[in-house]
Amino acid sequence: xxxxxxxxxxxxSLLTLLDALRGDVDVHVAAxxxxxxxxxxxxxxxxxxxxxxxxxxxxxxxxxxRAVYELGRAGEQVRRLARRLDADVxxxxxxxxxxxxxxxxxxxxxxxxRDCLPSGAATTATMRLIAARSxxxxxNSRYTAASVLAAAPNAAVEVAYNPVDVVRFDPARVDRTxxxxxxxAGPQEPFLLGVVAQLTPWKGQRTAIExxxxxxxxxxxxxxxxxxSAKFTARATRFDNAAYEQQLRACAASLGVGxxxxxxGEVQDVPGLVGALDALALPSTEEPFGRxxxxxxxxxxxxLATAVGGPAEIVREGVDGYLLDPGDPAAWADAxxxxxxxxxxxxxxxxxxxxxxxxxxxxxxxxxxIMDMYSRVTA
Numbered sequence: 001x002x003x004x005x006x007x008x009x010x011x012x013s014l015l016t017l018l019d020a021l022r023g024d025v026d027v028h029v030a031a032x033x034x035x036x037x038x039x040x041x042x043x044x045x046x047x048x049x050x051x052x053x054x055x056x057x058x059x060x061x062x063x064x065x066r067a068v069y070e071l072g073r074a075g076e077q078v079r080r081l082a083r084r085l086d087a088d089v090x091x092x093x094x095x096x097x098x099x100x101x102x103x104x105x106x107x108x109x110x111x112x113x114r115d116c117l118p119s120g121a122a123t124t125a126t127m128r129l130i131a132a133r134s135x136x137x138x139x140n141s142r143y144t145a146a147s148v149l150a151a152a153p154n155a156a157v158e159v160a161y162n163p164v165d166v167v168r169f170d171p172a173r174v175d176r177t178x179x180x181x182x183x184x185a186g187p188q189e190p191f192l193l194g195v196v197a198q199l200t201p202w203k204g205q206r207t208a209i210e211x212x213x214x215x216x217x218x219x220x221x222x223x224x225x226x227x228x229s230a231k232f233t234a235r236a237t238r239f240d241n242a243a244y245e246q247q248l249r250a251c252a253a254s255l256g257v258g259x260x261x262x263x264x265g266e267v268q269d270v271p272g273l274v275g276a277l278d279a280l281a282l283p284s285t286e287e288p289f290g291r292x293x294x295x296x297x298x299x300x301x302x303x304l305a306t307a308v309g310g311p312a313e314i315v316r317e318g319v320d321g322y323l324l325d326p327g328d329p330a331a332w333a334d335a336x337x338x339x340x341x342x343x344x345x346x347x348x349x350x351x352x353x354x355x356x357x358x359x360x361x362x363x364x365x366x367x368x369x370i371m372d373m374y375s376r377v378t379a
Contacts, residue, residue: 001029001030001031001050001074001078001090001091001092001093001097001100001101002014002029002030002031002032002036002093002094002097003031003032003052003053003071003074003093003094003096003097003100004031004032004034004036004052004053004054004094004096005031005032005033005034005035005036005037005047005052006034006035006036007034007035007036007039008198009114009162009289009291009292010093010094010112010114011036011039011093012291013114013140013162013163013291014093015039015040015043016162016163016164016165016363016366017163017363017366017367017370018043018045019043019165019363020163020363020364020366020367021367021370021371022043024367024371025371025374027045028045028048028081028085028087029045029046029047029048030047030048030050030074030077030078030081031047031048031049031050031052032049032050032051032052032074033047033049033052034052048077048081050074050077050078050081051070051073051074051077052070052074053066053067053070053071053074053096054067071096071099071100072100072103074100075099075100075101075102075103075104076103078090078100078101078104079103079104079105079107082104082105082107083105083107087107088107088108088374088378089107089108089109089110089374089377089378090104090107090108090109090110091110091112091370091374092109092110092111092112092134093112093114094112094113094114094115095111095113095114095115095117095126095127095130097111097112098111098112098113098130098133098134098137099126099129099130101133101134102129102130102132102133102134103133104133108135108377108378109133109134109135109377110134110135110136110137110138110373110374110377111130111134111136111137111138112137112138112140113130113137113138113139113140113144113145113148113157114140114144114288114289115144115288116143116144116147116286116288116309117147117151119150119151123151124151124152126151127148127151127152127155128151128152128155130152130155131148131152131154131155131156131157134156135156135377136156136157136158136373136376136377137155137156137157137158138157138158138159138160138370138373139157139158139159139160140159140160140161140162140288140289140310141159141161141288141289141309141310141313142159142310142313143288143309143310143312143313144159144288144289144309144310145157145158145159147288158373160366160369160370160373161289161313161314161360161361161365161366162289162291162294162361162366163294163361163362163363163365163366163367164291164294164295164298164357164361164362164363165363166298166357166358166361166362166363168271169270169271169274169295169298169299170271170298170299171275171299171300171350171354173271174271174272174275174276174299176275176276179272179273179275179276180192180276182272182276183223183225183262183276184223185223185276188343189221190221190222190223190260191215191220191221191222191223191278191279191336191339191340192222192223192225192276192277192278192279193208193211193212193222193223193224193225193277193278193279193280193281193336194224194225194226194227194273194274194276194277194279194280194281195208195224195225195226195227195228195280195281195282195283195292196227196228196267196270196273196274196280196292196295196296197227197228197282197284197292198228198229198230198241199226199228199229199230199241199244199245199248200230200241200244201241201244201285202284202285202286203228203282203283203284204282204283204284204285204306204326205226205248205283206247206248206251207283207326207327207328207329207332208224208226208281208283208332209224209248209251209252209255209257209261210251210255210329210332210333211281211283211329211330211332211333211336212224212255212257212260212261212333213255213256213257214329214330214333215333215336215337215340216256216257216260218333218337220337220340220341222260222336222340223260223261223262224257224260224261224262225262225264225273225276225277226248226261226262226263226264227264227265227266227267227270227273228264228265228266228267229245229265229266230242230244230245245263248261248263249261249263270295271295271299274295274296274299274301275299275301277296277301278301278302278339278340278346279301279302279303279304279336279339279346280292280293280295280296280301280302280303280304281303281304281305281332281336282303282304282305282306282311283304283306283324283326283332284306284308284309284326285306285308285326285327286306286308286309286326287305287306287308287309287310287311288309288310289309289310289311289314290305290306290309290310290311290314293305293311293314293315293321294314294357294361296353297314297315297320297321297350297353297354297356297357297361298353298354298357298361299350299354300350300351300353300354301350301353302320302321302322302339302345302346302349302350302353303315303320303321303322303349303353304321304322304324304332304335304336304339305321305322305323305324306323306324306325306326307323307324307325307326308326311323314356314361316352316356319349319352319356320349320350320352320353320356321349321353322335
């Protein structure tokens with residue numbers, strides 16, 4: 001079950017898992033209508049439509065009751081579907097899906113926790129509900145698992161890192177020179193820095209813009225590519241993401257780098273984009289995992305990532321990237337300047353990152369871990 005029909009990191013990871021599970025399990029997807037349908041159809045899968053919700057888990061006198069109603073209705077729809085299919089297990093692909101599946105009944109539930117909720121009474125109640133009604137919680141990092149246990153100390157939680165499609169994300173399949181030309185860059189200059197993430201304050205695109213301005217002040221020709229959109233814009237969402245996009249544009253203009261900050265919107269050819277970069281940045285204030293990190297590493301691109309959260313479990317400092325304080329644009333500019341001036345270091349970091357992904361983050365590794373969990377929760 002997926003609680004939304006939109007496509008973000010959680011859905012990309014789910015699709016990669018479904019590809020790797022092909023032939024081992026009989027999959028049926030329940031999700032609200034949306035862009036996810038087309039990606040499922042490419043795989044020969046049709047989703048049973050269910051009620052969706054854009055409700056935040058932050059308490060609100062009007063939005064919270066509506067979100068609870070929507071999740072309850074979706075849960076009842078999944079319960080009926082699971083009974084009709086005689087399902088062995090229901091895999092809830094998010095915290096919201098886990099809330100909905102609390103009412104599934106006798107079918108074992110595995111809930112995938114991909115986010116870290118802010119501490120508080122609502123978070124404690126939510127995680128304890130999910131922990132009580134799920135046979136197992138699977139966290140996408142040790143950092144996420146710790147946040148679960150902080151709210152629900154008795155939860156049964158295990159870690160399974162997200163996968164990346166190493167065939168699709170393969171530098172050998174990308175014409176780097178041609179891809180750079182798409183963004184007005186030559187083979188060597190300007191230095192291309194990219195952020196691949198939805199436009200929302202916690203993803204930290206403003207830090208990347210401020211770092212770009214610092215690079216310009218140092219005389220380093222550089223351009224910033226922002227891939228992603230203000231995807232979740234309903235009033236019930238936690239942040240005003242549409243307003244944030246306008247703030248980013250205003251920030252770039254005020255710092256004099258408006259012409260070198262490129263808002264790409266949603267990008268379908270993510271491997272092509274990442275393959276054009278000299279470095280990928282993920283300056284999130286907190287990152288449960290950091291899917292863009294392993295995508296860049298798979299493409300042999302060095303990573304500048306937040307030190308807060310899952311990236312610290314992925315990136316080996318100075319080996320395949322650097323971990324930085326998300327609130328310090330000067331530090332991000334220092335790291336980017338080092339990479340801009342030392343192409344040989346970029347190449348070494350990129351090669352080490354690709355090797356690390358092939359060892360730790362393949363779809364086969366992830367699918368084997370999830371299959372083992374399926375076997376145990378249904379035993």
